[in-house]
Amino acid sequence: MEIGTLIAGILTLAIYTFLYKDNPIYRVAESWLIGLSIGYTLVIFWQTTLVDNLFNPLFDDGKLIMILPLILGLLMFSRFSGKISWMSRIPIAFMIGAGAGVAIPAMLYARTLKQVSASVMPLMGNNGVFNFEALVVVVGLLSTLAYFYFSREHKGVMGKTAKLGTYFLMIFFGTTFGYTVMSRMSTFIGRVDFLLTDFLHLVK
């Protein structure tokens, strides 16, 4: 067995000891994982973004305008100083503003208009057959939106519509739960595959 597989197997079993109860073996593995994850992310961020998009253009290609994002980035570290910590808000404000600016058209088009237009379907097909699914979608959409509309008390017609929306939401949550169980089981089956195939060689 390769040393890498052996180490992976031991660490996998160390994590599984948590199923019995929290214990030092699990905590050591967890601490090691946290450190490795942060170290890995640091390397990837540094190499793929700071070197490729900042240092190379600035120092190798002489693109002096890149001094500006460098200064903004370094301003982030001012949060560690008491007096000038407010300056770290500047690069944060830049990012938040940019994100908000691009989000408005994206949310309006992709999440609102496109979704509403996709819900507006003819209830009667060209062949004269009633489209039950179109009715289900429209009723489900409107009743769920009614449930989330809290500016008006859920009484009377509004109350009944909101209650119907609750039932549609329960259908959604039930479907999501089913798929979530499926997903979690798949992840565990993947670990079983590793333990039985690569680690213990019980399966070819």
Place this chain on the structure above:
Amino acid sequence: MQTRIPLLVCLISGLIMFAQYFSSHPVAKSIYENVLEWWQIIFAFTLLVGVAAFIKTNLKSISQKKDAPYRTISLLGLVLMPILALIGGTKIDTPFLWVFENMQAPMQATVFSLLAFFVASASYRGFRARSIPASILLVTALIVLIGRVPIAEFISDSIPKVGFWIQNYPSMSARRAILIGIGLGSMTTALRVILGIERTYLRGN
């Protein structure tokens, strides 16, 4: 000044990025591409700040002897990865990638796979048909659980079909309502942020 400058920066960057959506002028495109690039770079610095804060917090805890062994192990892991990357690079068959594939990835997958056990335990303890909505949730979950395994097709063709119908129509419509609600809320919040009405990112101001 401590509040006004960041608010002004937010307003300018927000308006620039919003306005470029409506313009294909070369100057507008150039400004847009520069902002996108700077956004990427500044975002990378946030990780460096996070790493510095992590090191600072852990060193403080170690000096106070709070979980010192575990925090030391975390810091060792943090330091190891950049050292390995400096020594051998990050391509295939390097020590950096070896540690990722044989330590980090297996542990991460295993931690996530613990959820399978807790989902099973939660299903036994908490999943009760206490009311009509809960019963609807329960029945739908059971239909999906049965419908999405290969054996369902052997029992009856209808089981997966019913599952798909539920997923594609009633379930989808509820999810769509949530999406539309989130979309409208995100738009409003984005506008409030750009106009300086929403200031939570300024840390309490």
Place this chain on the structure above:
Amino acid sequence: MKTRWIIFAGMFVIVVISYLMSVPFETQPSPEIQKSFDFFESLPESSVVIFSFDHEASSLPEIQPIALVMLRHAFKNKTKVIGLSLFAEGTAIGYRMLNKAANEYGLKYGRDYAFLGFKPQHISAILGIGESIRRVFPEDYLGNSTDTLPIMHGIDNYDHIDMVVTIADGDRPAQWIEYGGANYNQQIMAGLTAAMITSYDPYLASGQLYSVVGGLKGAAEYENLYGKRGSGNRGMLAQTSAHFYVIVLIIIGNIIYFRNRKRQGRG
């Protein structure tokens, strides 16, 4: 012995035994899997597709079968693949999977496929690719200038990309759709963990998402269409057993609940 340890032990035993038994299943492909498969079948040779590895290592057991079978299919049909990642952990994993699949077909890095690496700000990257992919990725993951890669000749932005396939376990596909799809009319396909499938049903229904290959079952169905079984199919009996185990637990839990409620009603 605590109930939860019994449940945990039962879960472990059932999944391990089912996995050891390994019965092959023939599954009918769902419409979405068939659509995904047909798309790659219909692509002319030397079409260019982006594979974006937007996932964490934690979902690897579910994501890997999906990604591998789709990559193999793309390479089998001589589709050129540009890999990238919008999640840090997806970088190393995606790079490894891309090389693994490409080596099976004797393909050459730089000419038939390339891995551009990772960008942390995903919205900026998605929008930036729409303007200039070179500006976002001036170098590939191995440090080569993007201009020097033969696969990148003539590839400037989404206008030259036939499909973006996002392999994800979270909300990256939504950003691909909302920024890449909405702003640049880029077609998006997703390989997802099962837990995320219902989150993208509205995008599928509206046509904003071309198709989805979801979960281990989706991978198994795709593998059957592709004609070579892999880890997707191997896990199907264990998946079935695990599902029925959870169903039995739910039923037992509810029987105990209603019985106790009845007793409390009498007493």
